[in-house]
Amino acid sequence: MDSATEALTCGLNGRGTQSRICEAGKWSTPTTCEDPDVCVDSATEALTCGLNGRGTQSRSCEAGKWSAPGPCTDPDVCVDGASDSLVCGLNGRGTQIRTCDSGAWTSSACMDADVCTDEAVETRHCGVLGRQSRECKTGQWGDYDGCDAPASLSLQVAGRKDMVHDARRNLLYITTSGANGSGQVRVYNLVTRQFESPLLTGGSFFGIDLSPDGNGLLVADVDSNETKNWIHQIDLTTGESKKIEFSLDFYEGGTFTAVYTSDTEALVSSTFKGSGWVPLRKVNLTDGTAKSIKSVRQSTMLTASADGSTVAYAESNISSGSWGRFNVDAQTFAGSGTGWFVYEIAVSRQASQYAVPTYGGLFIYDGALKPHTTLGKYADTLPIGAVYSPIADELYLAWYSFNRRAPSIDVYSATTLTKLRDIELATGLFDWTGNGAFGNGRMRTSRDGRLLFATSGTDRVVIYPTGL
Structure with missing residues (x-):
């Protein structure tokens, strides 16, 4: 009947609404669908994530809405191109530089002037059943003390x-x-x-x-x-x-x-x-x-x-x-x-x-x-x-x-x-x-x-x- 209206369901999950009117005995084109949903129920989506965008995480559609993304699985541990300086060496007085390449740290050799651990003591044989020792101070060995036994x-x-x-x-x-x-x-x-x-x-x-x-x-x-x-x-x-x-x-x-x-x-x-x-x-x-x-x-x-x-x-x-x-x-x-x-x-x-x-x-x-x-x-x-x-x-x-x-x-x-x-x-x-x-x-x-x-x-x- 002319001027009659009809409400229609629409949208991603059929929860939207739109209407149409009868004009000259025919239904007009429906109005724009007003749909509260943004996704299809039970649909899943993979997202990129992580320090360099090489990680992956997923989310699912529930009641027309995307859930919060799951945890990011990221193979990277650092941001590409980043660099920093680390302490290293026998007594922590050395330095080394590391840079991030393809999400992983690569380190240079430790630049350490020390040759021994502070306060370490080294003993060696000398003479006839004798021993003598030396101590490490500020990363360097001192002189051996006197041998406590004769040379022969x-x-x-x-x-x-x-x-x-x-x-x-x-x-x-x-x-x-x-x-x-x-x-x-x-x-x-x-x-x-x-x-x-x-x-x-x-x-x-x-x-x-x-x-x-x-x-x-x-x-x-x-x-x-x-x-x-x-x-x-x-x-x-x-x-x-x-x-x-x-x-x-x-x-x-x-x-x-x-x-x-x-x-x-x-x-x-x-x-x-x-x-x-x-x-x-x-x-x-x-x-x-x-x-x-x-x-x-x-x-x-x-x-x-x-x-x-x-x-x-x-x-x-x-x-x-x-x-x-x-x-x-x-x-x-x-x-x-x-x-x-x-x-x-x-x-x-x-x-x-x-x-x-x-x-x-x-x-x-x-x-x-x-x-x-x-x-x-x-x-x-x-x-x-x-x-x-x-x-x-x-x-x-x-x-x-x-x-x-x-x-x-x-x-x-x-x-x-x-x-x-x-x-x-x-x-x-x-x-x-x-x-x-x-x-x-x-x-x-x-x-x-x-x-x-x-x-x-x-x-x-x-x-x-x-x-x-």
């Missing part, structure tokens, strides 16, 4: 022969020999710098060795009777000793050296009443049984590698200069010769190198017993004693010079066989050995590689730091 120690030990160091107890055991069985195993305390009561008396003691576990000693004794010779086994936890005896071979004398191959086994060499061959014995230290595993020359020197894999031997009193090695695991021997009389031998920590002093110089061999080089000169200046470091590729040499020109003890690289440094510069510390062991120039090291022990002159034992 010289002991007068009548009749001294061999020595071995006991790091666990800070003791040095020194064997001596003398007339009518007056020898001893003497004990020097490296902390108190005093001798303690002897561990053993009443023999003529030569080679000595410390067990792998550090609780036992083996001592060779050149004394013998009509049917037996022996070694002494000392329990360092109790101080008790026992004698392990062997039946004498033809013209055999007392024992010369004894070295551990394990805590329960050892190799033992012996002397001869004249010039000849003697058995090299493998000894079961648990039950005292022994068997000969090789015939060697009298007074054969035995030296074990620091890793325990090898025992090197040097056979004395024969011009071929026979020497070799015993592989502990394989129980096999390999031999070589210098062509000069030998009396002493050194083996590197993993048995990759051997050093054999002679009157013709110090012969160096590789792990396959092949000649490598010779140090020193015949009848001039030459090493009379050698020992390898148990922890580093270093070789310590005791030099004798007919012209008294060479340093007494120096250190060579076991890799390049070039001199690294001096330990004792004084000349004339050693005399020619006469191709005999345990006179002077016999050297041993502590198992931690810090101390070197050397026999010198007639009765001296000298103790040095190695510098490691």
